[in-house]
Amino acid sequence: AQSVAQPEDQVNVAEGNPLTVKCTYSVSGNPYLFWYVQYPNRGLQFLLKYITGDNLVKGSYGFEAEFNKSQTSFHLKKPSALVSDSALYFCAVRDSYDMRFGAGTRLTVKP
Amino acid sequence: DTxxxxxxxxxxxxxxxxxxxKCEQNLGHxxxxxxxxDSKKFLKIMFSYNNKELIINETVPNRFSPKSPDKAHLNLHINSLELGxxxxxxxxxxxxxxxEQFFGPGTRLTVL
Structure with a gap:
């Protein structure tokens, strides 16, 4: 079965610093990978996806993610964090039938 | 516009x-x-519905049932509600x- 793991429950960064939210995956075949963000009391919002092509994927709000096949990782990155980036981030992989989400990583950006 | x-x-x-x-989407999906x-923010798929094909997560109790009157609506019925x-x-x-999926704002259900 396809799965994703987010090894960090919590990530803290200072505003203006680069941020990384980690995700590793386990799939049979080619992976279809996604990142979503959830702000408090809101539904999830799609940020970006990797299907095929360039390993560096650019998405919404200045986020990008790097697909690394050898390390089976799909880490989310942003060069300069904003306080408003504080939220819950979910990595997801396409399953045979549907989307399988990681447990989420809470990102806190401090001023 | 939602x-x-x-x-x-x-x-x-x-x-x-x-x-x-009740759930409605106006995206033509x-x-x-x-x-x-759940309370720990873990997200679990319950159902997916595509062109009248229903895929059910086998761990979902049969007290839960989705009903789709048309392509734009997918309602969730829950019988005999439990605390869990x-x-x-x-x-x-x-x-x-x-x-990629587009999410609604959520419904917070509290069973007393």
Whole structure:
């Protein structure tokens, strides 16, 4: 079965610093990978996806993610964090039938 | 203008009752989903519905049943509510299965 793991429950960064939210995956075949963000009391919002092509994927709000096949990782990155980036981030992989989400990583950006 | 909408936003009810949550999408998507998010924010797929094909997560109790009157709607009916059903339920849609999904704002269900 396809799965994703987010090894960090919590990530803290200072505003203006680069941020990384980690995700590793386990799939049979080619992976279809996604990142979503959830702000408090809101539904999830799609940020970006990797299907095929360039390993560096650019998405919404200045986020990008790097697909690394050898390390089976799909880490989310942003060069300069904003306080408003504080939220819950979910990595997801396409399953045979549907989307399988990681447990989420809470990102806190401090001023 | 809301892409995926759910009603109600909050639902407080007693154990044993039957309740429904409605979901509508105006995106013209073919596939709709229901998710349950527990208090630890873990997100679990409950159902997906695509062109009248229903895929059920086998761990979902049969007290839960989705009903789709048309392609734009996927309602969730819950019978004999239990305390453990308390959670936030999200509806989502996507153009086709396996595409990125668009989520509704959620319905917070509290069973007393």
């Amino acid at each position: 892409a995926v909408s759910q009603t109600p936003k909050y639902l407080v009810t007693q154990m044993g009752n039957d309740k429904s949550i 073919d596939t709709m989903y229901w998710y349950k998010q 059903d308390s959670a936030v339920y999200f509806c989502a849609s996507s153009p086709r299965r396996h595409n």
